[in-house]
Amino acid sequence: MLRITGGTVYDPANGIDGEVKDLYIADGRFSSKFETGRTIDATGLVIMPGGVDVHTHVAGGSINFARAMTPEDHRRTQAFIRSKTRRSGLGGMAPTTFATGYLYAGMGWTTVNEAAVPVLSARHTHEELRDIPIVDKSSLVLMANNEIILDLLEEGEDERAKHILAWHIWAAKSYGVKAVNPGGVASWKYGNDAKHLTSKIDGYDHVTPGTIITKFAKMIDELGIPHPLHLHCNNLGAPGNVETTLETMRHLEGSRAHFAHLQYHAYGGDDWGNMRSEAAQLADYFNAHPNMTTDAGAVLFGDTVTITADGPWQHLLYKLTGRKWGNLDVENETGCGIVPYTYRPSNLVNAVQWAVGLELLLLINDPWRVFLSTDHPNGACFWRYPEIIQLLMCSDYRNECMANLPPNIKNKISLPEIDREYTLYEIATITSAGPSRALGLPQKGDLGIGKDADLVIYHQDHDIARMFGHPRYVFKGGEIVIEEGDIRETPDGREYLVQPSYDPEIDKFLRPLFEDRYCMSFENYPVEMERIERSQIQDCVTLGGEGE
Amino acid sequence: MQKSKFLPRGRKDRTVVMVDIRETKSAKAADHFLQVRPGKDFELLTIMRAMIKDQEISEAEVAATGVSMEVLRDLIDQMKKAKFGVMFFGMGLSMTRGKHMNAAALLTFAAEMNAFTKFVAMPMRGHGNVTGADVIMRWQTGYPFGISLNRGYPRYNPGEFSTVDVLVRGDTDCAFIIGADPGATMPKPAIDHLAKVPTIVLDPHVTHTSRLSRVHITTAPAGIAAPGTGYRMDEVPMPLKPALNSPYPSDEEVVRRIKEAIAEKPDWMTNQPQMIESQV
Structure with a gap:
């Protein structure tokens, strides 16, 4: 048992905004009673629930390809030295698995959602997730360019497509569904893209990106997957793409949806020279439609490596930058591209991107629906989150940073007119309570009785980046994992899965299709349950009732 | 096709x-x-x-x-x-x-x-699970091969830390060989060094390397008599399902038992910091 006394608690899930409150922990959860055990005096310190990352890329084929492509970064970055009980690792743009756990926990994050897993390499992703210590994990399976599902939607076999979708979620031992550039990645196998919701998809006459998006959101709601459709829209990164994004949002009325890294989808203009922020327009629509959540996908200046299932975009980025380019095609399912990238304040496009990420976080007025992310490692590495928190909490600091942007950015961004400053309560919402709710993990991001005792204790500090970058204590499952910048314990985290129900006869339908198209046997395709260590199956939910 | x-x-x-x-x-x-x-x-x-x-x-x-x-x-x-x-x-x-x-x-x-x-x-990768070794080294250390862990964290330099270079220079005082037969393919100075130091070989067969080693441990062949995972050359992992029983332990079991025995020994790398901010 453990007692934390005197701390100033920010617990948005329970409406607690800076109250001095004692917390008791027993058996890894918050408890109402304390009998004996250690007492930690947190007087004068700030307590929040452990951070939850709704969208990150930390495990699997794509990040591992990025690691292979960036030895020059591993060579210079921070190194974790092994001890008798702790594995070594490297930080940097694409941290190794062990270092990923240390770095997340080191800034107080205790749950992460790996946002892009092809079924074919799900076995690999789970092996990597097992090697990420401390944090709890979940993963989303890439389905919106899956040939078998697109064929069924083309034929109007929506009901069967739903069962096949549920089958794949369980086969990949995933927690939900990610859609990346629906139809566009399928077209990329032939060097093409699908930029608009009405674009032609190679190999299909009827189905369009618009139909895929609408039907996927509906299927996921009907299956009761706790986390809604997790959508990377078409036309990422392109000037003028706000039209595609707004059209996508209109397609999703009446369904739940999570918009990933909205920053990359909020641009006006029609070429790189006149690209401007349309965050205000997007935020207006978003504010009026409570069916949606989003994560910012914010950009920070500096070196990183971009990785996405959006293959055609990455080919364009390679042509724009002339830097290294890696491409992976995953049979009938999806693709992936990797390009190292440097965001520079002197570059007008990068400067607009930097502003758009912050504008979305500041202009979307409900912190329960917009979450902190950098689409790690795309916009910046996750271990730089404290810098974003500082930008959100201090408008003076924002203005200082804006002074470094090119002068011709005037009228292209709205950030200079925004004076909102986040409070600690709002920070706890966008980093923990909000993403937990969006993921459908009620045991996370909540300091209430019976919930998982994942929490972080910060020193009060006027230097916000330092405060959030160097917690006094981090607790995971009631255990002290970080104390004053030192790693104390490296427990194994859990892995969350969902098991949606599907017609067991669907195997018979799928097997011949699969054997016709894939190059492995049907039996070897699903990830075996015994390969997931410390798995926890979350219940599916019923939608359409009260509270929705 | x-x-x-x-x-x-x-x-x-x-x-x-x-x-x-x-x-x-x-x-x-x-x-x-x-x-x-x-x-x-x-x-x-x-x-x-x-x-x-x-x-x-x-x-x-x-x-x-x-x-x-x-x-x-x-x-x-x-x-x-x-x-x-x-x-x-x-x-x-x-x-x-x-x-x-x-x-x-x-x-x-x-x-x-x-x-x-x-x-x-x-x-086009070579025989066996070369891709699998490469994939796992990358997620655990950031690098695919040619890695030195002798400072307590991974460093990479093919041409310096690759197996053949380390052996030719005579930089190791012990060698642990799994699923490979360097005794059949490497240059003579590398083979001479393997014969000089305590070399331990894990292999289902007695290989050229086994003949010059101090210890050979026969293991069950993976995918035939031992389960596991093999990565295809396109990095898609395949489950290996054994068709036969073997009287021999799997490579994994032997490595695990050696690791447990080593854990009993005193740590030779004490008083290290947990982390260094920058390597350069």
Whole structure:
């Protein structure tokens, strides 16, 4: 048992905004009673629930390809030295698995959602997730360019497509569904893209990106997957793409949806020279439609490596930058591209991107629906989150940073007119309570009785980046994992899965299709349950009732 | 060969071009065979990179590669018309004159072909689970091979930390060999060093390396009598399901037991910081 006394608690899930409150922990959860055990005096310190990352890329084929492509970064970055009980690792743009756990926990994050897993390499992703210590994990399976599902939607076999979708979620031992550039990645196998919701998809006459998006959101709601459709829209990164994004949002009325890294989808203009922020327009629509959540996908200046299932975009980025380019095609399912990238304040496009990420976080007025992310490692590495928190909490600091942007950015961004400053309560919402709710993990991001005792204790500090970058204590499952910048314990985290129900006869339908198209046997395709260590199956939910 | 929606006739819808210094059995299975002069891979690849961009090339430069201009023009024409091209390459490219420069030229060629049509390149890996070792080293250390952990964290330098270099320099005082037979393939100074230091071999068979080792432990062959995972060369992991029982332990079990025994010993690397901020 453990007692934390005197701390100033920010617990948005329970409406607690800076109250001095004692917390008791027993058996890894918050408890109402304390009998004996250690007492930690947190007087004068700030307590929040452990951070939850709704969208990150930390495990699997794509990040591992990025690691292979960036030895020059591993060579210079921070190194974790092994001890008798702790594995070594490297930080940097694409941290190794062990270092990923240390770095997340080191800034107080205790749950992460790996946002892009092809079924074919799900076995690999789970092996990597097992090697990420401390944090709890979940993963989303890439389905919106899956040939078998697109064929069924083309034929109007929506009901069967739903069962096949549920089958794949369980086969990949995933927690939900990610859609990346629906139809566009399928077209990329032939060097093409699908930029608009009405674009032609190679190999299909009827189905369009618009139909895929609408039907996927509906299927996921009907299956009761706790986390809604997790959508990377078409036309990422392109000037003028706000039209595609707004059209996508209109397609999703009446369904739940999570918009990933909205920053990359909020641009006006029609070429790189006149690209401007349309965050205000997007935020207006978003504010009026409570069916949606989003994560910012914010950009920070500096070196990183971009990785996405959006293959055609990455080919364009390679042509724009002339830097290294890696491409992976995953049979009938999806693709992936990797390009190292440097965001520079002197570059007008990068400067607009930097502003758009912050504008979305500041202009979307409900912190329960917009979450902190950098689409790690795309916009910046996750271990730089404290810098974003500082930008959100201090408008003076924002203005200082804006002074470094090119002068011709005037009228292209709205950030200079925004004076909102986040409070600690709002920070706890966008980093923990909000993403937990969006993921459908009620045991996370909540300091209430019976919930998982994942929490972080910060020193009060006027230097916000330092405060959030160097917690006094981090607790995971009631255990002290970080104390004053030192790693104390490296427990194994859990892995969350969902098991949606599907017609067991669907195997018979799928097997011949699969054997016709894939190059492995049907039996070897699903990830075996015994390969997931410390798995926890979350219940599916019923939608359409009260509270929705 | 696999039939698909876009290639309904399987092999008949595909074109295979083989490039080698001699006409091998694989060449007979191909639609076209190009015989390149030994040591001229880099030149041939560079000429083709120039030709796809319609840059001028002299007849003499082309002739030096052993392939005619006409054949090259025809090949490039076919490549540009392909819907999806794949360049497979192996040790004939990466271990001959030019080495990694040849591989770099080929990868650049594949990337540049995407200005015309979809093209990718993929290494043809050797026997066994080479890709699996490479994949796991990458997620655990950031690097695929040629890694030194002697400072307590991973460092990478092929040519310095690769197995053959470490052995030739005589830098190790012990060697632990799993699923490989360096005693059959490495240069003599490396083999001499393996014979000199305590070498431990885990293998289902008695190998050349076993004969010069201090200890050989027979293990169950993975995928036949031991379960596990094998990574295909496109990095798709396949479950290995044993068909037979073996009286021998798996590699995994032996390694785990050795690790447990080592954990009993005092740690030789004490008083290290947990982390260093920057390596440079």
